Amino acid sequence: METTAAAQSEFKDGLAAGTGIAIGYVPAALTYGLLAKSAELTFIETMSLSIFVFAGAAQYIALSLITIGTGVFEIVLTTFILNIRHFLMSAALNEKAEEEAMWKKAAYSFGVTDETFSVAAMKSGSIHSSFMAGLILISYSSWVLGSGLGFVAGNAMPPVVQESMGIALYAMFIGLLVPSLKTSLKAVILAVTAAVLNCIFTYSGALSSGWAIIISTLIASISIEVAGQVRRKGEIE
Amino acid sequence: MSTTMASIVLGMTFVTYIPRMLPFVLLRGKELPSFWQGILKNVPYATLGALIFPGVLNFHENISFALIGAAAAFLIAFTGANIIITVLGSIGILTVLSLFS
Known part of the structure; x- marks a missing residue:
């Protein structure tokens, strides 16, 4: 079926477009896992935050708030304030989104982060749910697996590489922006x-x-x- | 998992997902006025500017290191290289730099 083939190609495009994010998430996720362990979270708790929340900056801040004994309400409110920017990003993505079943959009909206938004927003043409599925799958896998690895193995990366990899997500943002700046x-x-x-x-x-x-x-x-x-x-x- | 920790996970999940999902539901099938469409078209470029600065200046405690990384990424991207080359190239240049300094 032609539609299936088109969806598969969109999915592959999404995976390819998300590779830069997956690389960039590795050092951030390893560090998160390591910090969660030192904040005395259990493995399940550490993974739950990455699996259900999937928001790097919010998870980092939650860890530091948990460590100093902040209450649940304050932690949740801080997370809300930090992540409300995604409202604007989803509104912008919605303008490019293809007409599709609502549940598909509701599903892929779970994976809207600063990084997946940037890649999807800079993509030429409209946004198909299969593209978003590929883009989010590779980014999400990197984040979740990296969090677990950071917890279990600590940060096994050589410090030199770890420090250099801090540029990864910024390099990706720059790489996404520069072609538009030229034209x-x-x-x-x-x-x-x-x-x-x-x-x-x-x-x-x-x-x-x-x-x-x-x-x-x-x-x-x-x-x-x-x-x-x-x-x-x-x-x- | 403690009740407190479960509440934190649940609460954070909820307040993170809602802002991500709501615009798709609220704006479903609606044609926004062209003025608002124009603004939303501007959002990606503005967001990228704000995501890059000042964050890129602070990812490393040594600001020269951070600046060199940013400059490398800009230069590589300016040659028309794709994103992966820009990402790996910037990491590579900084790795080589820190090995020899």
């Missing part, structure tokens, strides 16, 4: 505006990192859209 002035203005705002919010301590990303993104996206419309109006009149 679109608008992309340059958007990325630079949001980057500068995020630096200001972060270094001034005005906003926590979850809010800083979402507010920077919103201000840049809205103001540049408004500026574009004003300019277009000016040209018409």
Whole structure:
């Protein structure tokens, strides 16, 4: 069947597109597993967070809050604030999503992270659930297996490689962004505006990192859209 | 698993999944006004800018090391290399650098 073949090819594309994420998640996941063990979580607890939550930054912060004895409500609230940026990312992905059964979208939305969002959003053409399945499967596997390995084996990577691998996810973000920067002035203005705002919010301590990303993104996206419309109006009149 | 830990896992699962899932349900089959469509089209570029800076300056305690890594990634990506080459190339350059410094 043609549809099956198309879905298979989308799935493979997703796996390939997610390889960079899988590499980047390895050092982060190993460190998470190691930290969870030193925070005196059991193996099951460590894995449960990775399997059900699948949100790196939130899991790191939860560990440090658990260690200092923070209450359940505060931990959950902190997680919510940190991850509310994914609301904006899912809204942006929804614009590119193919018309498909709601359960498929509800299923793949579980795997929307900063990294899977970035890859899917920069993909040319529309987003099919099979692409998302491949993209998320490879990223999720890396995160979950890496968490377990970090817990059991500790961080077995040589320190030199571990330190260098810290660049991996940033290199991926840069690799996703640069092709657009070469062809679109608008992309340059958007990325630079949001980057500068995020630096200001972060270094001034005005906003926590979850809010800083979402507010920077919103201000840049809205103001540049408004500026574009004003300019277009000016040209018409 | 303790009740406390189970509550943490359950609560975190819920508050992480809801924001990821809700837009797909709320915006289902809806055509947003073109102004909002324009804003959402801008989001990926702005998000990437915010995800890269200032994080890339802080992933290593030595800022020169971090800057060299960022510069390497930009240069490799600028040549038109695909993402994996950019990722592996940046890791490779930093590994070689730390071996010889």
